[in-house]
Amino acid sequence: xxxxxxGLARAYGGVNVVDGIDLDIPEGECFALLGPNGxxxxxxxxxxxxxxPPSAGTIRVxxxxxxxxARAMRERAGIVPQFDNLDPDFSVRENLITYGAYYGARRQVxxxxxxxxxxxxxxxxxxDDPIQGLSGGMRRRLTLARALxxxxxxxxxxxxxxxxxxxxRQHIWERLHTLRRQGRTLLLTTHxxxxxxxxxxxxxxxDHGRIVACDSPRDLIAQHIEPHVxxxxxxxxxxxxxxxxxxxxxxxxxxxxxxxxxxxxLIYGIAREALLEHVEALIGQGYLYRPASLEDVFLRLTGRDxxx
Amino acid sequence: MSAISLRDQLxxxxxxxxxxxxxxxxxxxxxxxxxLPSLLGNFGEPVLYLLALGYGLGQFVGxxxxxxxxxxLASGIVCSAAMTGATFEALYSAYTRLTIQQTWAAMLAAPMxxxxxxxxxxxxxxxxxxxxxxxxxxxxxxxxxxxxxEAMLVLPVILLAGFAFAGIAMIVTTISPSYDFFLYxxxxxxxxxxxxxxxxxxxxxxxDAVAIGAQLLPLAHVVMLVRPLMTGGSVDLPLLHLGVIIxxxxxxxxxxxxxxxxxxxx
Numbered sequence: 001x002x003x004x005x006x007g008l009a010r011a012y013g014g015v016n017v018v019d020g021i022d023l024d025i026p027e028g029e030c031f032a033l034l035g036p037n038g039x040x041x042x043x044x045x046x047x048x049x050x051x052x053p054p055s056a057g058t059i060r061v062x063x064x065x066x067x068x069x070a071r072a073m074r075e076r077a078g079i080v081p082q083f084d085n086l087d088p089d090f091s092v093r094e095n096l097i098t099y100g101a102y103y104g105a106r107r108q109v110x111x112x113x114x115x116x117x118x119x120x121x122x123x124x125x126x127x128d129d130p131i132q133g134l135s136g137g138m139r140r141r142l143t144l145a146r147a148l149x150x151x152x153x154x155x156x157x158x159x160x161x162x163x164x165x166x167x168x169r170q171h172i173w174e175r176l177h178t179l180r181r182q183g184r185t186l187l188l189t190t191h192x193x194x195x196x197x198x199x200x201x202x203x204x205x206x207d208h209g210r211i212v213a214c215d216s217p218r219d220l221i222a223q224h225i226e227p228h229v230x231x232x233x234x235x236x237x238x239x240x241x242x243x244x245x246x247x248x249x250x251x252x253x254x255x256x257x258x259x260x261x262x263x264x265x266l267i268y269g270i271a272r273e274a275l276l277e278h279v280e281a282l283i284g285q286g287y288l289y290r291p292a293s294l295e296d297v298f299l300r301l302t303g304r305d306x307x308x
Numbered sequence: 309m310s311a312i313s314l315r316d317q318l319x320x321x322x323x324x325x326x327x328x329x330x331x332x333x334x335x336x337x338x339x340x341x342x343x344l345p346s347l348l349g350n351f352g353e354p355v356l357y358l359l360a361l362g363y364g365l366g367q368f369v370g371x372x373x374x375x376x377x378x379x380x381l382a383s384g385i386v387c388s389a390a391m392t393g394a395t396f397e398a399l400y401s402a403y404t405r406l407t408i409q410q411t412w413a414a415m416l417a418a419p420m421x422x423x424x425x426x427x428x429x430x431x432x433x434x435x436x437x438x439x440x441x442x443x444x445x446x447x448x449x450x451x452x453x454x455x456x457x458e459a460m461l462v463l464p465v466i467l468l469a470g471f472a473f474a475g476i477a478m479i480v481t482t483i484s485p486s487y488d489f490f491l492y493x494x495x496x497x498x499x500x501x502x503x504x505x506x507x508x509x510x511x512x513x514x515x516d517a518v519a520i521g522a523q524l525l526p527l528a529h530v531v532m533l534v535r536p537l538m539t540g541g542s543v544d545l546p547l548l549h550l551g552v553i554i555x556x557x558x559x560x561x562x563x564x565x566x567x568x569x570x571x572x573x574x
Contacts, residue, residue, distance in 0.1 A: 012574075051416065052574060071419045079417035085410035089338040098337065101330040102418035 001060070002027045002154055002185040003048060008057035009209075010043050018043050019209035021057075025202075027153070030176070030186040032196040034294075035206035036302055041189040042082065042158055044206065048187070049079060049156055062154055075103060078147030082158035082189075084139050086131050092118070092142055093127045100149040110149055120175065121145035137168025144175060155179060157188040161195055173199060193295040203294070207302040217294050224297045226257060226268035228275050231288040237265045240283065254278045261304055268292070317566035322423040331415065331428020332435070335401075339436075350436070351443040354389040358382055358444070361508070372510060375539055382453040383535040384507035386441045386462065387469065391527055393440035394470040395498060397433035398477035399490050405429070406481065412572065422572050426482075426565045430474040437470030438463065448538070455540025462534045465553075469530040472553050475560025476526075482567035506531045526556045 003025035010018040018040040025031045033041045046052035048061055050070020059066040064073040087095050096117055100110035118124040121141040123134075131139065140160070147155055160176070161169040176199055180186055190196055196203040197217045204214040213220055221227065232240060240247050241260055248258050248265065256278060257268040269275030272289075279287055339346060362378030369377040405411035415425050442463060448454050480493045504518060505511070505527035511519045522528045529549040536543045543549070 049417075071421060074417070074419040081413065081417060083410065085414040087334075087411055087414065088409055089341070094337070098334050099414070099418065101333055102327075102415050102420050104327070104330070104419070 001025065002029070002062060003031075003187065004060045005048065006058045008044065008047060008059065009055050010040075010047060010052065011055045016055075017209050018047065018054075021206070021209070021211055023048075023204065023211075025185065025187060027185050028180075028183050029202065030180050030200045031188075032200040032203040033187075033189045033206055034191070034193070034196050034203045034298065035189075036191060039206045039302070040209040041191075041206055045156060045158055045187070045189050049077070050074065075150065076152055077154040077156060078150065078152035080140075080143050080147045080155070080157040080160055082162065084143060086139060086142060086146070088131060091128050091130055092123050092134070095131060095142065096146060096149055099146045103150040105149060113149070113151075117145045117148060120148065120178075122171075135168075137164055137171060140164060140168065140172060141175065144172070148179075152184065154185045154187065157186070159189055159191070161190070161192065169195075193293060193298055197294045205298060205301050212301045213297070220294060220297050221292050225292045225300055226270050227292050228269045228272045229290055229292050229296060230267040230269075230275060230279050231290065232265040232267070232283070232286075233288065234263060236283075236286050237263050240265060248282075250282055251278055261299075266296070268296075314566070314570050317570050318563065320566065320569075322427070322562060322565040323421060324427070325421070325424055327420055327424040328428035328431060330420070331425055332432045334411075335429070335432040336435070347439070347443060350393055350440045351389065351447075354385050354392075354440070354444055355447050358385045358448070378451075379453050379539055380535070381508065382444075382448040382451075383462075383538040384531055386444050386448070386466065386538065387505075387527060387530045387534050388502055388507045389444050390437040390441040390466045390469050390530070391473045391498070391502070394433040394437035394473040395477045397436045398429060398474040399481055399484075399493070400487065402429045402433070402478065403481045403484060403487065403490075416572065422569045423565045426478060426568045427561065430471060430478055430561060430564070433474030433477070434467055434470030437473065438467045441466040441470075445538070454538050458540070459538045462537045465530065465533050465537070465550075468550070468553050468557065469526065472526045472530075472556035472560065475557055475564060478564035479560055479567060482564050482571055501525045501527045504528070506535075526553055529553055 001024055003023055005021060005023040008018055008021040009016055021044055033044055035041045043052060047054045048059060048066065050067040050073065053067050061073050062076050064070070066073060087098060090098055093114065096114060097107055097110050101107070115124070118127050121144065123138060123142060123145070126134065126138070131142065134142065144160070161172050164172065173195070176186060180199070186199070188199070200217065202214065202216050203220065204211045205220070206212070213224060215223065237260075251267055252258050256275060259266045259268070267275065267279060276289065358378070358381060362381045366377035371377070372380045412425050416422065445454070445459060445462060449459065476497070477493070480490065484490065504514065504522040505525055507527070511522055511528065514522065529552045533543055533546065533549045535541070
């Protein structure tokens with residue numbers, strides 16, 4: 001096991017932001033901690049990395065007890081933080097060399113891997129540029145390359161694609177796929193369902209500091225939500241949601257689950273044909289059909305209240 | 309259980325390791341990029357003070373302890389330049405790396421402890437003190453203000469002094485909520501220490517109570533070691549002075565490392 005945690009908890013000011021989390025992550029797995037803002041994802045990740053001492057519980061990462069042997073563990077791990085902390089006093093290349101020195105790597109060792117690292121980050125052309133001139137996507141790629149200077153077995157990423165445009169996000173996902181194929185363990189936090197669905201073998205949905213579900217994205221959907229969804233949006237939704245009149249009652253009576261969310265209505269069904277038949281009979285055309293996604297599971301398990 | 313209390317942090321000894329060298333090396337690499345303007349900025353001002361005060365005031369003062377005022381002042385300026393150099397680096401530069409640049413956070417994600425980072429920053433600030441003071445010793449030597457080659461002996465003393473001044477400043481850095489906070493330190497600690505430690509005039513000209521109080525400050529002991537070494541006199545009680553400086557180094561590193569752990573490990 002790359003990561004084993006038992007009864008992990010962390011209190012701030014008497015409130016448990018992480019409240020009894022158990023994790024087993026085998027080597028080579030890509031695992032996501034999925035949750036709304038403030039759910040305790042980052043605190044959990046920081047505890048696993050020995051950056052925050054737990055209030056209770058035991059942790060082993062890469063067979064080292066944490067936080068006691070966090071330094072030895074981090075020698076074999078790479079960390080991509082949520083907020084960019086590249087060194088603004090250095091160029092792209094110097095950032096990698098300097099970071100290697102924090103791992104105790106000699107300059108020649110990092111120089112020998114430099115071409116690979118730069119190619120991986122697709123920054124070979126910009127090796128001697130100051131980092132101020134890099135785009136957000138380039139900076140994130142450099143941060144990822146920086147986490148690889150020590151050829152780590154485990155890579156931990158805190159919201160790796162937050163704030164990136166769709167192209168840059170696709171690119172980061174591609175890089176993470178490559179790392180996974182190389183057999184490295186990936187541990188990431190995210191609130192993008194698509195990220196977890198595409199990248200991860202398993203995801204733990206965390207809310208209020210507890211794991212509310214943990215499985216492969218496919219099984220999470222199968223276990224927690226009807227597989228087929230119809231969405232009514234905008235005017236169509238408002239028209240059917242008129243206050244006072246329960247105009248959608250026939251659908252509920254037909255065994256479908258109807259869930260209004262703001263100006264959208266979600267109608268969930270077990271069988272696609274039956275779902276569409278009932279919707280068309282009542283509403284006609286203009287609806288949108290899609291298969292259920294992890295987002296539906298997520299919203300179902302963590303509720304629909306706005307999180308700040 | 310909540311965050312580890314300051315009391316517990318203070319009871320815990322810092323873990324020493326050679327990892328701090330990577331922090332020191334990082335700062336050296338940055339400094340080398342801006343070496344010339346940095347050198348000029350850091351030793352231009354003290355040399356101006358030396359020349360202007362030494363020449364201007366020297367005409368009125370005449371001799372102090374059988375030496376020309378310029379000679380007396382040169383050794384004081386070497387010490388104050390060491391103090392200023394270490395302090396600015398451990399306050400403003402280190403604070404920028406701790407907060408705005410998040411350089412410390414990046415280091416802590418590598419196999420680096422808070423204690424390594426704090427020690428690396430203090431060691432670098434001490435190095436800056438040594439660089440600045442060496443430049444002034446050189447100027448003083450060129451102006452004929454040192455007694456002989458034994459003036460080189462001030463350099464290890466200055467390096468130690470740099471560790472002490474950087475350690476005190478690092479305590480301020482680790483508790484500081486903003487850059488403005490540093491003004492308290494300058495007004496309440498640095499300026500009185502500069503004026504009361506025998507840099508510009510001998511401690512003996514101060515009222516007894518003040519002179520005795522000044523002995524508690526590290527700068528006074530640095531001056532008492534450096535002045536005779538530069539001017540060819542004999543050092544009184546060298547072990548006492550070295551002991552005070554080393555005491556300051558150990559205690560301030562211990563406290564600043566504890567404060568930094570409290571600030572960063574939560």
